[in-house]
Amino acid sequence: MASSISANFPVRYCMAKSKKKKKQKNASYRDVVALLHAEDYRKASKLGPMELKHLKRIVEEGDVQLTCKAVYVAGLLNLDDSVPVIEAAAKNRKRVIRVAAANAAGQLSPERAEPILRRLLKSRDVGIRKSAINSIYTAKVDQLSERMELLKNKENNPEVKKMIQNLCSKFNGR
Numbered sequence: 001m002a003s004s005i006s007a008n009f010p011v012r013y014c015m016a017k018s019k020k021k022k023k024q025k026n027a028s029y030r031d032v033v034a035l036l037h038a039e040d041y042r043k044a045s046k047l048g049p050m051e052l053k054h055l056k057r058i059v060e061e062g063d064v065q066l067t068c069k070a071v072y073v074a075g076l077l078n079l080d081d082s083v084p085v086i087e088a089a090a091k092n093r094k095r096v097i098r099v100a101a102a103n104a105a106g107q108l109s110p111e112r113a114e115p116i117l118r119r120l121l122k123s124r125d126v127g128i129r130k131s132a133i134n135s136i137y138t139a140k141v142d143q144l145s146e147r148m149e150l151l152k153n154k155e156n157n158p159e160v161k162k163m164i165q166n167l168c169s170k171f172n173g174r
Contacts, residue, residue, distance in 0.1 A: 026050045029057065036069040045076040052081040059088045059097075067092070068100040075104030083112050090116050098123065099131050106135030113139040118147065126157050133163045137170065145171040 027035070027047060032054040035044045047055075058070040067089065074085035086108070089101035102120045105113040113135065120132040121144075136144050148168050155161040 027054070029054045032070075033058065033066065036066055036073065039069070041073065041076065044073045047073065047077060049079055049081045052077065052079065052085055056085045056088060059085055059092070062092075062094075064094060064096060067097050071097070071100045071104045072107075075107030078108050078112070080112070082108065083116070086116055087119075090119055095125055095128065098125070098128050102128055102131035102135050105132070106138035108139055110139050110141045110143060114141050114143045117141060117144060121147065121151065126160055129157075129160050130163060133160070133167055137167055142171060 027050075032044075032047065032051055035047075036058070052074065055070040055074050059067050061067075071086055071089040074082040086101050086104050089097050089104070092098055092101070098120065101116065105116040105120070108116075117132045117136055117139075120128055123129055123132070133148075135141075136148070145168070148164055148171065152161065152164045152168055155164055
């Protein structure tokens with residue numbers, strides 16, 4: 001059977017068809033920064049794991065606007081290497097960056113989002129807790145349903161308490 005295939009399909013034809021795809025060039029730090037400044041999230045969402053180190057560097061450098069964009073892109077990528085980028089932002093002392101981390105976690109798979117959101121739920125800042133609760137629902141992080149039940153009784157802010165109650169009823173409805 002193999003000889004009939006060889007007779008019908010010349011070796012050169014088969015080799016031409018099996019050429020490797022062109023290897024995509026890794027983006028440099030400057031390329032990544034330029035994408036973020038241009039807010040070209042379509043292109044940025046095609047970055048690979050090699051470029052996540054650039055996103056982490058941006059978060060560590062601390063430019064607020066650029067950091068929020070980098071964290072957003074890390075969430076879009078939803079790779080294992082996205083987690084350290086978003087975790088670094090979740091630990092940042094600037095509120096807006098922690099809110100960006102909470103929102104980006106909502107883009108991750110539940111397994112990746114869970115430890116980040118668990119941390120952000122402990123924040124004293126109401127806005128950060130609200131963003132984390134929204135992301136728990138968006139990412140369908142069922143692993144936090146027990147934590148939400150506990151928080152339902154401890155939360156002092158009525159608006160956040162209502163969000164938690166709604167989320168708990170959605171968890172129970174799944």
